[in-house]
Amino acid sequence: QGASVAFGGLKHDASQPVEITADELTVDQATGSAVFTGNVVAGQGEMRLSAGRVQVQYATENGQATGRIDQLVATGNVTLVNGAEAAEAEKAVYSVGGSQIVMTGNVILTQGINALSGEKLTVDLTSGSGRMEGRVRTIFQTGGNK
Amino acid sequence: MARVDNRYSRFVQWAKIIFPLVALGLLSTMFLFSRNLDPSDAIPFAEIDVEKIAREQQLTAPRFSGTTSDGSAIVVDAERAVPDLTDLRRLTISKVVARIESISGPSYGIIANSAVYDGTVNTLDLEGDVRLSTSTGYKLETNKLVANLVATEITAPNTVTGRAPAGVLQAGSMALTTDGTTQVLVFKNGVKLVYDPKE
Numbered sequence: 263q264g265a266s267v268a269f270g271g272l273k274h275d276a277s278q279p280v281e282i283t284a285d286e287l288t289v290d291q292a293t294g295s296a297v298f299t300g301n302v303v304a305g306q307g308e309m310r311l312s313a314g315r316v317q318v319q320y321a322t323e324n325g326q327a328t329g330r331i332d333q334l335v336a337t338g339n340v341t342l343v344n345g346a347e348a349a350e351a352e353k354a355v356y357s358v359g360g361s362q363i364v365m366t367g368n369v370i371l372t373q374g375i376n377a378l379s380g381e382k383l384t385v386d387l388t389s390g391s392g393r394m395e396g397r398v399r400t401i402f403q404t405g406g407n408k
Numbered sequence: 409m410a411r412v413d414n415r416y417s418r419f420v421q422w423a424k425i426i427f428p429l430v431a432l433g434l435l436s437t438m439f440l441f442s443r444n445l446d447p448s449d450a451i452p453f454a455e456i457d458v459e460k461i462a463r464e465q466q467l468t469a470p471r472f473s474g475t476t477s478d479g480s481a482i483v484v485d486a487e488r489a490v491p492d493l494t495d496l497r498r499l500t501i502s503k504v505v506a507r508i509e510s511i512s513g514p515s516y517g518i519i520a521n522s523a524v525y526d527g528t529v530n531t532l533d534l535e536g537d538v539r540l541s542t543s544t545g546y547k548l549e550t551n552k553l554v555a556n557l558v559a560t561e562i563t564a565p566n567t568v569t570g571r572a573p574a575g576v577l578q579a580g581s582m583a584l585t586t587d588g589t590t591q592v593l594v595f596k597n598g599v600k601l602v603y604d605p606k607e
Contacts, residue, residue: 276605278605279603279604279605281602281603282601282603285599287579287594287595287601288595289544289572291590291591292513292590293590294544329575331603358605
């Protein structure tokens with residue numbers, strides 16, 4: 263079953279520049295595939311995606327790899343922070359063009375004091391909505407009237 | 409000669425005398441007014457400091473070429489090469505253009521102000537506004553670059569800035585190594601890539 267959540271209500275502009283910082287970048291000159299390793303942080307506008315390893319996949323037009331980035335595949339304790347929300351998972355695929363992030367592998371989403379965990383979280387950055395699937399468990403802090 | 413009375417014949421008579429004289433005069437100017445020859449500008453010669461060239465062994469516009477262990481061809485062009493007096497296998501070369509073309513992989517072009525070619529260890533240390541451009545779309549600038557002429561290996565120890573296919577790139581250092589067949593470009597100690605989707 264699944265639950266839809268608001269994620270980073272503010273509108274995220276997918277055309278902003280993406281800045282990737284890391285300790286190391288390895289580029290295979292034959293295939294052109296680029297891999298950032300060592301506390302990688304990919305940021306775009308308000309959103310920050312940090313991970314141990316990020317692989318850049320370029321959009322290919324008729325087999326030729328163009329300069330445009332199609333997807334960032336982040337692995338290794340991935341955390342995604344966007345405004346007040348933070349999400350952690352084992353793996354995240356951020357398709358820059360479609361401005362959508364799919365996080366898989368015991369995802370934990372914290373919004374303020376509420377927490378939500380599941381197997382897969384799909385976040386649409388432009389509409390600011392997210393969908394959590396797979397053994398969704400929520401923890402509400404009920405306190406506050408002490 | 410019969411007396412003549414009409415004007416035309418008199419005119420012809422005078423013409424028969426004057427015209428040859430004028431012709432003779434014209435002909436003589438060919439030899440009398442010759443141009444004065446200036447012996448000093450006979451052969452224009454270059455004003456190069458001959459002693460300097462004789463004293464300093466110097467190669468102008470040298471070109472080295474060779475192939476590395478994995479078969480990629482290296483061609484190094486320069487404006488001037490001056491051998492190091494202490495070790496003749498070391499050459500200091502200026503205005504360097506080096507090209508490395510590997511058979512399967514991409515090709516690299518390096519431009520630098522000066523370089524030191526060391527024949528014993530077969531390396532080329534390029535310095536001064538070094539620009540590296542690869543056929544895979546990387547255009548990088550740094551101030552020092554060491555190219556190993558035996559194996560295809562390029563290392564830039566200092567900060568490297570420039571453009572990658574995806575966007576503007578900045579890194580602490582860079583190294584191009586060949587592991588097996590594929591050539592791998594590695595940027596180390598701090599990398600920052602800014603990708604602009606609008607581009």
